[in-house]
Amino acid sequence: MNAENTWNSQFRTVKDRAVTALAILATILVVAPLVAIFSYLVYKGASSINLDFFIKVPAPVGESGGGMANAIVGSVVVLLLGSLLGVPIGIAAGIFLAEYGRGTRLATAVRFTADVLNGVPSIVMGLAIYALIVVPQKHFSALAGGVALGIMMIPTVCRTTEEMLLMVPNSVREAALALGLPNWKSVLAITVKTASPGIITGCMLAFARVAGETAPLLFTALGNEFWSTSLNEPIAALPLQIYVYALSPYDDWHRLAWAGALVLIILIVLSVSLVRYVTSRGVLKGAS
Amino acid sequence: MSEASANATEIHAPRVHFETPQASAIGAAPAAAPEPSDVRKYLYSRGNSAIADRGFQWLMVICALSIFAIVALIAFELFQRSQLTWHAFGLSFFTKGFVDSDTGRLSYWDPINSHFSAIPFIYGTLVTSGLALLFAVPLAIGVAIFLTEMCPGFLRGPLAFLTELLAAIPSVIYGLWAVFVLVPLLRVYVNPLLIKSLGWTGLFNDDNPTGLGFFAAGIILAIMILPIISSLTREVMTAVPHSQREAVLALGATRWEMINMGVLRNARIGIVGAVILGLGRALGETMAVTMVIGNTAEIHGSLLANGATMASVIANEFTEAVGDMHTSALIEIGLALFAVTIVVNAIARILVWAVTRGTPVQNR
Numbered sequence: 001m002n003a004e005n006t007w008n009s010q011f012r013t014v015k016d017r018a019v020t021a022l023a024i025l026a027t028i029l030v031v032a033p034l035v036a037i038f039s040y041l042v043y044k045g046a047s048s049i050n051l052d053f054f055i056k057v058p059a060p061v062g063e064s065g066g067g068m069a070n071a072i073v074g075s076v077v078v079l080l081l082g083s084l085l086g087v088p089i090g091i092a093a094g095i096f097l098a099e100y101g102r103g104t105r106l107a108t109a110v111r112f113t114a115d116v117l118n119g120v121p122s123i124v125m126g127l128a129i130y131a132l133i134v135v136p137q138k139h140f141s142a143l144a145g146g147v148a149l150g151i152m153m154i155p156t157v158c159r160t161t162e163e164m165l166l167m168v169p170n171s172v173r174e175a176a177l178a179l180g181l182p183n184w185k186s187v188l189a190i191t192v193k194t195a196s197p198g199i200i201t202g203c204m205l206a207f208a209r210v211a212g213e214t215a216p217l218l219f220t221a222l223g224n225e226f227w228s229t230s231l232n233e234p235i236a237a238l239p240l241q242i243y244v245y246a247l248s249p250y251d252d253w254h255r256l257a258w259a260g261a262l263v264l265i266i267l268i269v270l271s272v273s274l275v276r277y278v279t280s281r282g283v284l285k286g287a288s
Numbered sequence: 289m290s291e292a293s294a295n296a297t298e299i300h301a302p303r304v305h306f307e308t309p310q311a312s313a314i315g316a317a318p319a320a321a322p323e324p325s326d327v328r329k330y331l332y333s334r335g336n337s338a339i340a341d342r343g344f345q346w347l348m349v350i351c352a353l354s355i356f357a358i359v360a361l362i363a364f365e366l367f368q369r370s371q372l373t374w375h376a377f378g379l380s381f382f383t384k385g386f387v388d389s390d391t392g393r394l395s396y397w398d399p400i401n402s403h404f405s406a407i408p409f410i411y412g413t414l415v416t417s418g419l420a421l422l423f424a425v426p427l428a429i430g431v432a433i434f435l436t437e438m439c440p441g442f443l444r445g446p447l448a449f450l451t452e453l454l455a456a457i458p459s460v461i462y463g464l465w466a467v468f469v470l471v472p473l474l475r476v477y478v479n480p481l482l483i484k485s486l487g488w489t490g491l492f493n494d495d496n497p498t499g500l501g502f503f504a505a506g507i508i509l510a511i512m513i514l515p516i517i518s519s520l521t522r523e524v525m526t527a528v529p530h531s532q533r534e535a536v537l538a539l540g541a542t543r544w545e546m547i548n549m550g551v552l553r554n555a556r557i558g559i560v561g562a563v564i565l566g567l568g569r570a571l572g573e574t575m576a577v578t579m580v581i582g583n584t585a586e587i588h589g590s591l592l593a594n595g596a597t598m599a600s601v602i603a604n605e606f607t608e609a610v611g612d613m614h615t616s617a618l619i620e621i622g623l624a625l626f627a628v629t630i631v632v633n634a635i636a637r638i639l640v641w642a643v644t645r646g647t648p649v650q651n652r
Contacts, residue, residue, distance in 0.1 A: 012542050012545065013542060015542070015544055016542040016543050016544040016545070019433075019544040019547075020438060020543070020544070022430055023430045023431070023433045023434035023438055024434060024438075025430070026426070026427045026428075026429075026430025026431050026434065027430065027431050027434045027435070027447065029427055030427055030428075030431050030451065030454070030514055030518070031447070031450055031451075033454075033511050034450055034453060034454050036465075036469070037457065037461070037462075037465045040465060040469055041461070041465070044468075088351075089351045089354055092347065092348050092351030092352070093348070093351045093352040093354070093355060095348050096348035096349055096351065096352040097352065099348070100345050100348055100349065101349075101352065106352075107352075109356075110352045110353075110355055110356070112634075112637065113355050113356055113359060114355050115633070115637050116359070116630055116633050116634055116637065117355060117358060117359055118633075119565070119568050119569070119572070119629055119630075119632075119633035119636075120359075120362070120572070120626060120629055120630065120633075121571070121572025121573070121574060121599055121625055121626070121629055122572070122574065123572070123574045123599050123602055123603060123622070123625075124362065124366070124572070124622050124625055124626045124629075125362065127365075127366060127602065127606075127618075127619060127622040128361065128362040128365045128366060131365040131366070131368070131369045131619070132361065132365055135369075151358055154354075154355065154358070155355065158352075158355070182336075182337030182340055182341055183337065183341045183344075183345075184337065184340050184341050184343075184344035184345075185337070187344070188344075208456060209456070211458075212456075212457070212458025212459070212460065212461070213458065213459075214458070214459065214460050214574075214575050215459075215574040215575055215599075215603060218603060218606070218607070219606055219607060222607070239458055239460045239575075242460050242461070242464060243460050243463070243575060243579075246460070246463065246464045246467055246468075246579065247467075247579065254468075257464060258464070261460070261461045261464050264458060264461065265457065265458075265461055268456050268457070268458065269453065269456070272452070272453065272456045276449060
């Protein structure tokens with residue numbers, strides 16, 4: 001075979017270059033909306049964020065001023081409730097998968113179901129909690145919203161806990177047992193404690209994901225224009241409020257929606273970046 | 289010896305007596321069991337943790353089983369609350385429309401006259417998800433190829449982080465941006481262009497000048513499912529062993545041929561799984577779609593027309609439902625959505641698991 005470029009090999013080189021160009025184009029097309037969204041958010045939201053935003057409740061329609069204090073506090077309340085429900089159950093399920101059920105068929109079934117539950121649309125969860133809690137109680141409540149969010153957190157927390165616990169080397173467990181610790185204490189005080197940075201990371205991930213969810217709160221917490229922190233009444237939440245304001249015809253409310261969106265995205269980006277930092281720095285390799 | 293006695297007093301344990309094996313074998317009477325040593329007596333007196341261990345294990349098992357309970361509970365509640373429509377319409381809820389007695393036109397969703405049919409929402413869901421897949425899959429696979437095979441090392445981390453950041457943005461914020469930026473863009477620049485150039489296909493006609501509709505929803509959905517498909521595709525592509533790549537390169541392939549024959553061919557099943565997972569997310573996506581789709585319970589052939597999806601109609605009409613039949617119909621739509629997303633997600637997970645199974649976690 002002589003060294004000249006045959007037509008075929010030229011064609012192959014052209015194809016290779018074309019695909020490289022297409023791949024780069026695809027990456028640019030993917031990163032572009034992200035940059036567009038973020039920059040527009042900052043541009044529109046930054047001007048509306050002032051102290052009023054964080055301490056005032058919404059003003060009556062047509063009046064300027066007012067803020068989203070009730071929505072921020074309401075989000076905190078509902079998220080706390082959800083974490084109280086979702087984190088312990090999720091961690092316990094993860095402990096089962098990693099410590100007691102490793103290799104069993106039950107564990108495979110639980111893992112599979114957790115992944116499937118992860119994919120269930122959040123509005124369907126909201127519907128189910130509506131049927132389960134709101135209808136018997138005959139009123140919307142922050143409790144129902146918290147339960148809906150908590151159920152959404154369970155699969156994520158469970159899977160990340162399992163992954164982190166599997167990373168703890170067996171020697172640590174064996175050493176604890178060899179020293180006479182009861183099994184349950186070895187699991188809790190040694191294994192879980194070793195993996196705790198990773199487990200906390202997983203909880204933060206679930207928290208960040210659930211913090212932005214609106215659909216499950218639509219028919220459970222309902223939203224509230226006034227200040228309320230009671231568990232038995234409808235409560236405002238930041239994503240809910242953004243949704244309502246965005247679809248309204250008032251410019252003032254649009255401004256508030258942008259500001260709220262900026263606050264929400266900053267919180268979520270901070271948590272995701274923190275998660276990335278912790279996992280990449282190997283802090284969770286607690287055994288070493 | 290003195291150290292042993294000093295230790296013995298500190299831990300308050302009885303002094304150790306070692307029994308030599310010969311002594312116990314010769315001197316032990318066959319009928320009576322040997323007297324437990326002091327050490328053993330001490331250890332037995334402390335009890336064991338059998339009860340605590342079993343209790344703790346059962347607690348963990350119950351929490352794990354709660355995941356099954358949650359899925360079962362959701363299915364049960366949805367089924368229970370949609371009984372009204374099941375009895376009234378049966379399966380024709382999903383297959384037949386109604387002829388309006390006054391005008392003779394075909395209508396699907398008429399709460400006033402208690403005509404409920406899920407057809408326009410099934411159509412809307414299929415069209416928006418189809419559009420989203422059409423836009424997202426080539427881009428996601430392109431990004432995955434770039435990040436795994438072509439990207440210079442220093443860029444890989446930041447770009448991967450950016451792609452995952454797309455997944456972290458909440459749905460409402462996508463909707464907010466779509467309503468105020470994307471829809472005006474479509475309305476003013478893109479839609480007229482599409483109508484002029486591709487109007488002959490019948491897919492783009494100019495009945496809807498608002499810029500809302502299936503097309504806008506498809507675009508925003510595509511942006512939302514991109515990171516899922518892309519990160520899973522990256523995962524299955526890195527799971528392909530390097531020996532495959534090296535073998536193809538050794539035969540004289542260009543880089544694209546190496547990717548095509550060595551990596552993509554092996555990762556095919558996983559990529560299909562990733563796409564189906566993206567489809568599952570697109571089917572259930574509510575907020576962003578609700579804000580841009582125009583919310584009209586009708587079927588139109590044009591991609592620029594307003595419509596509604598299963599999730600969007602629930603989000604829009606549930607809190608203001610007119611009567612029990614309306615609520616029941618909406619819950620039945622929710623049940624259908626639940627069933628479909630479970631099946632789609634199960635298929636996707638099986639496919640991805642089949643490809644990445646056995647790969648150590650650290651390699652992904």
